[in-house]
Amino acid sequence: MGAIDMFNDFVKLIESESLPVEAVAIADGDAIIAERHFVPDQDRNIYSHTKSYVSTAIGIAIEDGLLSLDSRLVDSFPEYVPSDAQLELGQITTVLPNQGFVVAIQCPESGDFDNIVRPALHEHLLLSLTT
Structure with missing residues (x-):
């Protein structure tokens, strides 16, 4: 066979x-x-799996010299910066060991998460890095 x-x-x-x-x-x-x-070709919410893919991609980009810990993703992807984003600041402190950074993001009340990344890229995604 x-x-x-x-x-x-x-x-x-x-x-x-x-x-x-x-x-x-x-x-x-x-x-x-x-x-x-076996299922239709459509967008799916993969929840926390995204963190693994993004952290892997960022790690590879850092290793290849394309990004550093001081990089702002908005500078690397200017084509995704909307002109009319509304932002709120939030603190994430456990993304990297012993380091924290502030991200800008606003979750839509409608539950439509298709465009949740673009508002975060509007401002400094990586506003400050503390050690």
Whole structure:
């Protein structure tokens, strides 16, 4: 039995058991050999997973010399700065060990979180770094 046959059997199992799987794929290097999506292509709230992805990306950017602890993300992504953001200041103190920084963000009352990052980028995302 080849890889594609095994893949197709796996897809059938997922469907027959109604397993909560969004997608599966087989890749060989950069080429996707087979893939199957089980749910519509739509935005999803991934809650706290975002912190892991963002911290990894920022760590890589710092390691590659693209950002430093003194960098403001607004300077790196000026195309995301809205002209009419309304901001409130909040304190986050446990993002980095023994360091804190102030971020600007306002959560929408409507519950529409699609554009929650842009207001934070309007002002100094990294206003001050303390040690």
